Amino acid sequence: MATEREQRLAQTFVALSDTLVDDFDVMDFLSLLAERSAELLDVTAVGVILSDQRGGWRPMAATNEDARLLELFAMQTREGPCQDCIRDSAVVTSSDLASERSRWPEFAEAAVASGFRAAAAVPMRLRRETIGALTLLNREAVGVSGADAQLGQALADVATVGILHQRAALRKETVSEQLQATLHHRVVIEQAKGVLAESGDLSMQHAFELLRDYARANGQGLTDLARSVADRTIQPSNLLATHHEQRLSR
Structure with a gap:
């Protein structure tokens, strides 16, 4: 018999895959992605950061709309695991942010001051193009395990494909136009x-x-x-x- 977590996981993949519907709303979709990722990966907070197609990155959804938390996610667009993740198109993790001040001086200090002790970032990518990242913060000094990193990547991948395929199928827009529309929604x-x-x-x-x-x-x-x-x-x-x-x- 499937466990409650397995059932929730299956429901989440179905929800993230079901984007070809008339009432699809990208912001509700991104909010759902953040909420379910926090629940399934057992972390304190999750943010979704997308490309603005002008060389920059912006936080689009989060598990919490607290101004201080949103600022932490915004800070990751300049420095932190999110930037490293986007640059390398690979999962980046840290189980001890207090020791990361030399690598991410501004972000590590701000995150620790806000009570977070671990962080990770998972690329949102389609083929060779990375359009954003799923960023994870945890108040416990527990890094993302290999299995959870794979699950986080699967969630990010299905969300990326869902967003881009939905827009392309319904409006024949380019990736740039799709992301610009999402920024406007935010x-x-x-x-x-x-x-x-x-x-x-x-x-x-x-x-x-x-x-x-x-x-x-x-x-x-x-x-x-x-x-x-x-x-x-x-x-x-x-x-x-x-x-x-x-x-x-x-």
């Missing part, structure tokens, strides 16, 4: 988070969770909902009412 998410955070006096993390949960509960695309909230087609009060109801029911 901007829309940030705008909606800001609107909800200001309207409901919420943290950015809670604003994102509210946005994500409302979209999933109502069968909406995360990006479409975010756009509606940002331009006030949907009033923030609609989502905040749901938030208050959930708090009262607890």
Whole structure:
């Protein structure tokens, strides 16, 4: 009989493979990739970083929208395991960030100060082209095992293929156009988070969770909902009412 982890793993691969659907939403997809990777690889936090097609790299999704954590992922676009992973198109791991200050001075110091002791990065690649990385942070001084590194690579690979094949099949776009569209979606998410955070006096993390949960509960695309909230087609009060109801029911 399959274990609960094996069942969850199978469900995750099915979800990451099922991109050829009319209501596919790339930001919800990347959020799911981060959440399931953290769960299956047993790490504290996961971020998805993609190429901006101008020689730079940007964090697109994370298991937590806390500003300090997002800054750590943003820092990896300049220095850290993510950059090494992208350069070599190979998994990079460290089980002791405190000893990495000579290799990654800025990132290692900031990560340790934030309570993280181990890190890893897994390339998101298609053939010889690396379009991003799955970045992992852990509060325990435990590196990613060989088996988990292989699993992380499999998750990154199926996600990469899913994203690019979905866009190519539906819109005949180039990889560059696909990634540019994804960057735009991230901007829309940030705008909606800001609107909800200001309207409901919420943290950015809670604003994102509210946005994500409302979209999933109502069968909406995360990006479409975010756009509606940002331009006030949907009033923030609609989502905040749901938030208050959930708090009262607890």
